[in-house]
Amino acid sequence: MAKLFRAVIMGPPGSGKGTISKRIAHNFGLQYLSCAHFLQELVATNKTEAGVLVKSYIDKRMLVPDQVVTKLMLPRLEQLSGHSWLLEGFPRTLGQAQALNELYQLDMVISLNVPFETLRERMSDKWIHPASGRVYNMTFNPPRVKGKDDITGEPLVQSEIDKPEALMARLRHYKDVAKPVLDLYKSQGILHSFSGTDTDRIWPYMNSILSAKLPTPNSESHSTPTS
Numbered sequence: 719m720a721k722l723f724r725a726v727i728m729g730p731p732g733s734g735k736g737t738i739s740k741r742i743a744h745n746f747g748l749q750y751l752s753c754a755h756f757l758q759e760l761v762a763t764n765k766t767e768a769g770v771l772v773k774s775y776i777d778k779r780m781l782v783p784d785q786v787v788t789k790l791m792l793p794r795l796e797q798l799s800g801h802s803w804l805l806e807g808f809p810r811t812l813g814q815a816q817a818l819n820e821l822y823q824l825d826m827v828i829s830l831n832v833p834f835e836t837l838r839e840r841m842s843d844k845w846i847h848p849a850s851g852r853v854y855n856m857t858f859n860p861p862r863v864k865g866k867d868d869i870t871g872e873p874l875v876q877s878e879i880d881k882p883e884a885l886m887a888r889l890r891h892y893k894d895v896a897k898p899v900l901d902l903y904k905s906q907g908i909l910h911s912f913s914g915t916d917t918d919r920i921w922p923y924m925n926s927i928l929s930a931k932l933p934t935p936n937s938e939s940h941s942t943p944t945s
């Protein structure tokens with residue numbers, strides 16, 4: 719059996735983690751697990767103490783405590799034991815990274831560096847479908863019908879947290895919390911940083927680095943942006 723590949727993608731809000739993760743998962747046949755989506759699903763379907771606790775943090779837009787999130791994420795990863803995977807949004811803190819390190823040897827950590835001004839422009843152009851979390855960008859991946867979700871036709875909304883002041887605070891928080899995590903992965907020699915203002919320009923570099931490390935079941939060059 720081919721060696722399994724374990725990767726993590728990190729980056730500030732709006733840097734394109736979700737967009738790029740879907741391309742990687744599609745091109746290289748990796749299982750893609752977004753921690754935020756996983757937690758949202760848990761909150762929606764699991765009314766146990768854990769679900770209620772997680773919801774209380776998400777509602778306040780605070781990070782769920784490390785012990786809680788690792789206790790939920792690590793068993794979820796165990797379910798993917800026979801697969802190569804890409805994690806987005808986990809680990810977010812040094813504590814989470816250390817817990818993950820104890821169980822898995824990561825092959826690659828991707829860090830996205832996108833200038834603040836670019837993030838600000840993107841977020842001011844960002845619309846979401848609240849019920850599903852589907853994200854649209856009016857220039858990059860617009861909905862088929864202006865202001866309406868592609869699947870349900872329901873209205874799209876803009877979020878307070880994507881406004882410039884809130885974005886600045888989120889960015890500062892990301893930098894503080896991510897720095898020790900990135901330092902750890904740098905010291906392990908597995909950190910690959912990609913800088914740029916356009917996902918479609920970053921993608922070919924990333925694709926070629928990944929192609930050198932991984933077989934490509936779906937190796938067509940991916941020029942169509944995904945949401």
Ligand SMILES: Nc1ncnc2c1ncn2[C@@H]1O[C@H](COP(=O)(O)OP(=O)(O)OP(=O)(O)O)[C@@H](O)[C@H]1O
Pocket residue numbers: 729730731732753754757775776777779780781782783787807808809810811814888
């Ligand atoms: N690894 C994690 N550790 C703790 N809490 C998490 C983690 N990932 C997601 N969460 C919870 O889920 C919520 C939504 O996460 P999500 O990544 O979508 O938004 P965010 O924190 O604003 O980051 P992004 O900045 O990339 O948009 C967070 O506010 C937090 O409560």
Ligand SMILES: Nc1nc2c(ncn2[C@H]2C[C@H](O)[C@@H](COP(=O)(O)OP(=O)(O)O)O2)c(=O)[nH]1
Pocket residue numbers: 729730731732733734735736737738840843844845853854855857858859915916917918
């Ligand atoms: N204009 C523009 N918008 C982009 C680009 N790459 C991604 N986007 C859009 C898609 C989303 O609406 C928004 C944030 O992207 P995302 O993939 O959800 O980012 P992240 O929050 O998961 O890191 O930015 C890009 O290269 N240019």
